[in-house]
Amino acid sequence: MIEALGLGKRYGDFTAVQDLSFCVRPGEVLGLVGPNGAGKTTSLRCLAGIIPATAGTVRIAGHDIALDPVAAKRALAFFPDEPRLFDYLTVRQHLAFVARIYGVDRHEEIAAPLLDELEIADKADELPGELSRGMRQKLAIACGLLHHPRVMFFDEPLTGLDPLGIRRMKDSILKRARDGAAIVLSSHLLHLLEEVCSHVLILKCGRKLAAGTLPDVVAQFSAGETDVSLEDVFIRATGGSER
Numbered sequence: 059m060i061e062a063l064g065l066g067k068r069y070g071d072f073t074a075v076q077d078l079s080f081c082v083r084p085g086e087v088l089g090l091v092g093p094n095g096a097g098k099t100t101s102l103r104c105l106a107g108i109i110p111a112t113a114g115t116v117r118i119a120g121h122d123i124a125l126d127p128v129a130a131k132r133a134l135a136f137f138p139d140e141p142r143l144f145d146y147l148t149v150r151q152h153l154a155f156v157a158r159i160y161g162v163d164r165h166e167e168i169a170a171p172l173l174d175e176l177e178i179a180d181k182a183d184e185l186p187g188e189l190s191r192g193m194r195q196k197l198a199i200a201c202g203l204l205h206h207p208r209v210m211f212f213d214e215p216l217t218g219l220d221p222l223g224i225r226r227m228k229d230s231i232l233k234r235a236r237d238g239a240a241i242v243l244s245s246h247l248l249h250l251l252e253e254v255c256s257h258v259l260i261l262k263c264g265r266k267l268a269a270g271t272l273p274d275v276v277a278q279f280s281a282g283e284t285d286v287s288l289e290d291v292f293i294r295a296t297g298g299s300e301r
C-alpha cells in the first residue's frame with residue numbers, strides 16, 4: 059500500500075534522507091522514530107508528495123507519487139503536527155470545502171460521526187480562532203479522514219491533545235488500521251507508539267538504522283534481556299545522541 063524504494067531528499071548540498079526503502083501493508087502501523095533532525099518530517103513530506111524526493115520512488119496504493127500525483131493523493135491523508143486551517147471558515151464549512159475538493163458526495167453523513175468521534179460536534183459553527191489547539195488539530199484530522207484515505211501519514215499527531223484526547227486518537231488510529239488502512243506515524247512519544255504500532259523504523263542522520271515488526275526490532279537491540287522498551291531500543295540504536 060505504501061512502498062518507498064531508495065527514497066532520498068537533498069536540500070541543496072545537505073542530504074536529509076538517504077536510500078530509504080520500506081513497505082507498509084494494509085492494516086499495518088509503522089512508527090517512524092529518530093532523534094531531532096533525523097529526517098522524519100522530510101520523509102513523511104516526500105511520501106505524501108508535499109515536497110519532491112530527489113531520489114527513489116514512492117508508490118501509494120499502486121500509484122507513483124511523482125508520475126501520478128493526483129491518483130496517489132486521492133488515496134492518502136497527511137496530518138502535520140501544526141494544523142493549517144482557514145481563518146474564516148467554520149468547522150462545518152471546512153468539512154464542506156474539503157468534501158468539494160475531494161469530490162465526496164453527501165459528506166454530512168460522513169462528517170457527523172467523525173465530529174462525534176473527535177468530540178467537536180458542538181463546535182460545528184465555530185471558527186478556528188474560537189477553538190483550542192487540540193480542537194483545531196481534531197478539525198484537521200476530521201478534514202483528512204473525510205475522503206476515506208487508505209493511506210495515512212501522521213506527523214506527531216498527539217501533540218497538543220489532552221490525555222483523553224491521546225487515548226481517543228490512539229483508538230482512532232487503531233480502528234483505521236483494523237479497517238485496512240496503511241499508516242505511518244512519527245512521534246517522540248515512544249511508550250505511546252508501543253501501544254499503536256505493529257512495525258517500527260528507526261532513522262538517524264537520514265538513514266535507516268533498523269526496521270521490522272516491533273517485537274523483531276526490540277529483540278534486535280535487547281541482547282537477550284527481557285522487558286526492553288522501545289525507549290531503551292531507541293537509545294541503544296541511536297547511541298543516545300543527536301545527528
Ligand SMILES: Nc1ncnc2c1ncn2[C@@H]1O[C@H](COP(=O)(O)OP(=O)(O)OP(=O)(O)O)[C@@H](O)[C@H]1O
Pocket residue numbers: 069072074092093094095096097098099100101
Ligand atoms: N527546508 C529545508 N531546507 C534545508 N534543510 C532542511 C529543510 N527542512 C529540513 N531540513 C533539515 O533536514 C534535516 C531533517 O529535518 P526533519 O525536519 O526532517 O527532521 P525530523 O526528524 O522531523 O526532526 P524533529 O524530530 O526535530 O521534528 C534537519 O537537519 C533539518 O535542518
